[in-house]
Amino acid sequence: MKHNKLIVITGATGTGKTTVSSYLTEQYRIRRVMTHTTRPPRPGEQNGVDYYFETPESFATKHFIEHVTYAGYEYGSSYESLNKAWAKANFCSIVLDTKGAITYAKELGDKISILYLTIKDPSILKARLLNRGDDPEMVEKRLASPEYTRDLTLPAELSDLSTVIVNDDWETAKRHIDAYIKDCALRAVGLRD
Numbered sequence: 001m002k003h004n005k006l007i008v009i010t011g012a013t014g015t016g017k018t019t020v021s022s023y024l025t026e027q028y029r030i031r032r033v034m035t036h037t038t039r040p041p042r043p044g045e046q047n048g049v050d051y052y053f054e055t056p057e058s059f060a061t062k063h064f065i066e067h068v069t070y071a072g073y074e075y076g077s078s079y080e081s082l083n084k085a086w087a088k089a090n091f092c093s094i095v096l097d098t099k100g101a102i103t104y105a106k107e108l109g110d111k112i113s114i115l116y117l118t119i120k121d122p123s124i125l126k127a128r129l130l131n132r133g134d135d136p137e138m139v140e141k142r143l144a145s146p147e148y149t150r151d152l153t154l155p156a157e158l159s160d161l162s163t164v165i166v167n168d169d170w171e172t173a174k175r176h177i178d179a180y181i182k183d184c185a186l187r188a189v190g191l192r193d
């Protein structure tokens, strides 16, 4: 268990957290820890693949490491899901808002490494969300939420633990992620401090 590592992917909505998580799975077989939400599924999202989609009642019965309200919906993550992912591989990832990332930094210490995603001009995020197929009303609500504004800045508590990826251009972002994974691998085998 002592070599288990968790890559926490965080950043504002639309900056590419899910895209990065899928890339880590496809390219490096780094699985994502499944989390729970009361948000309704977007077109194409599946229960047990994208999230465990819960009702407010079923959400309340879970035992979470942490849970947050984000733009009016509940999100939570459990040790059960984390241990399930670690049982399959030593390296896994999780997608969290910055509040959740701060809790993980406190709870799991040096077992985590953080990828903070950002883009130079956040005004293009709206187009990315609409292009993703999000409901326009949900997009407005989300972009007006305090959680969205908060997550546009890397919290001071996370700055020492984080690698910042600017995702303006996906090919460039991928190169930085590849370098980050190479660095993680070298640290894991003791070839870098």
Ligand SMILES: Nc1nc2c(ncn2[C@@H]2O[C@H](COP(=O)(O)OP(=O)(O)O)[C@@H](O)[C@H]2O)c(=O)[nH]1
Pocket (backbone or CB within 6 Å): 010, 011, 012, 013, 014, 017, 018, 035, 036, 039, 066, 067, 068, 070, 075, 076, 077, 095, 096, 097, 098, 099, 100, 101
């Ligand atoms: N703290 C915390 N955040 C979560 C959890 N699951 C998802 N999130 C975050 O909740 C926010 C909203 O997620 P989602 O509705 O899928 O929107 P998206 O960020 O636009 O893809 C994102 O910042 C996610 O990273 C969780 O279990 N805990």
Ligand SMILES: Nc1ncnc2c1ncn2[C@@H]1O[C@H](COP(=O)(O)OP(=O)(O)O)[C@@H](O)[C@H]1O
Pocket (backbone or CB within 6 Å): 011, 012, 013, 014, 015, 016, 017, 018, 019, 020, 128, 129, 131, 132, 167, 168, 169, 170, 171, 173
């Ligand atoms: N570098 C990029 N350039 C243009 N579109 C991108 C880029 N990275 C991700 N996207 C697209 O932007 C949308 C939001 O990305 P997503 O990974 O779902 O963000 P998040 O999980 O942070 O909300 C998706 O449709 C995704 O395909």
